[in-house]
Structure formats: structure tokens, C-alpha cells
Amino acid sequence: MKQLLYSLDPENFGGLQEKYTDYAKSKIVVVPIPFDSTACSSPGQRFGPEALISASAGLELYDEEIDFEVHKEGICTTEHMECVRANVEENNLRIKKILQEFLDDGKFVVTLGGDHSITYGILSAFAGQSKLKPFSILQLDAHADVATDAEGSKYTHACVMRRAREDFTDSIVQVGLRSVSKEEIEYNKENIFLAIDLRKNFEAKIPEIIARLKHENVYITFDVDALDPSEMPATGTPEPGGLHYYDVLALLKAVCKEKNVIGFDCVELMPLPGNDAPNTVAAKIIYKLLGYKFKFLK
């Protein structure tokens, strides 16, 4: 009778057995933040973390590209954060407090969103770590997210990168933008790589992108709407003409080889009922990025 029954995959990033998820032994900590109160056109990003974790359980753990199994470094997925839905600033303070502890313990912290507003809270935790500073930010996104304020707040997902530049770093490199105003381009001109300029030969542009990252330490914020909607329809503000899976991987791999990646987030996944493929796309990019980070550890 027993052999006719089976267990579901454990609920953690990678669907890993317990021996790979112990906090003390894990080099990587994955923190789910189901917050979407600042999403404008379509909410639902609060279901992103759960969908990413669920999709990740189906991933092959061996990365044939780099001959590496990053899960053996230990990946501890925490409980989901109890979000403060009515107050984005309070929510960010809570994120900071939680992440601070994992960073103090020397963990490599990956955050699963949630809308892009959470990146401010995440960055405030990273900025509190003197050993990680100064850092540049590599932002993969369809939008610049540099509004002065939006809908009565300075901390929505539309403002997050302007706040980041004011409060945390003088170096933000934005890749994949294609729904962007003239003023937004002006704001960070030398450090913007528009999707239209990347479409012909993405890989040839990678050295230029890396050269624009001023600091050795690099934080990566990956807004899934950077991807083309044909590969990533599951997001609140999809834009045509986006980046492609292998291009994104090539960039992430190069950054991990040449810089010290200090952490990253994946935001704005808005799962679509009945179509789990985009969740797998995002989960796999996260897993691949972890592999690159630890394979090419500096």
C-alpha cells in the first residue's frame, strides 16, 4: 500500500529536501514578500512568491550550462512576510528589519515579490551593511520607475529607483526600458540601455552594460516585465519588445563573473490562473542566477 502513495514536494524554493534547507547551514536565504498595495493597473503580485516557490519545485536542480548544483550550497526559504498592506513605508521598514538579520548572519539574500515598491525596503537593509557598500544597482525593467511621486506617495513601485538613487547609490544601470518618458531618460541618461537599442545584438552590448556599473558590488533588481510578454505575460504592466530568456541569462552570468553580486530580488510577477509557464520562467532565472553567483564566486 505504502508504495502507491507519494508526498508533495516540500514548500520551499527548489522543493528541496530538509538537508539542504537548514538555516544555519544555508548560504542562501529566500524571503517571500507578498505585497502588492502599490500596483496600479493590475494587482495580484502578492501571489508571486507562492507561485515562484511552487514552480521552482519542478526545476531540474543540476545546471547543465555551468555543470553546477547550487542547491547544495543550502537554500533556506523563510516564511512569507506578514505585509502592512495599508502603508508602504511601514511595509518597507518591516522588510528592512527582517532582511537585516539575515545579512548580519552573512547570508546571500534573495527576495521574492511582490510589487517593485519592496525594493526600497530591501535596499535599506543592504545599505545598512558597511561591508556591502558602496554598491551599484543593475535594474532589469520595462519601465524606469523614477517618478518623483505617484498616487500620493513617494514610495510606490513607480518611484522606487528615484528613491534608491537619492538614498542608497549614485550608480543605477537600467536595462530593457521601453515605456519611458523623455525626462526619465534624461534623469539617468548614460546608464540606460533601451530595449530598442539592445534588440539586434544583445550579447555584444553586455561589456558596455557592465562597464557602466561603477562599483564592484552590484545589487540586481529583476522586474519580470523586462522580459518580452511572449515569455512573460504574467505581469501587471506588460510592454511589447522586451528582453529574451537567453539574453537575460547571458547578462546575469557576465555580471556574476565580473562583479561581486551582493543580492537580488525578483518582482512584479502576477500569476495568471491556468498558465503556470511564466512562473517557471521567472523561477528558473532566479535559480540560474544563484548558480552563476556561487559557481563564479569571487
Ligand SMILES: [Mn+2]
Ligand atoms: Mn519596475
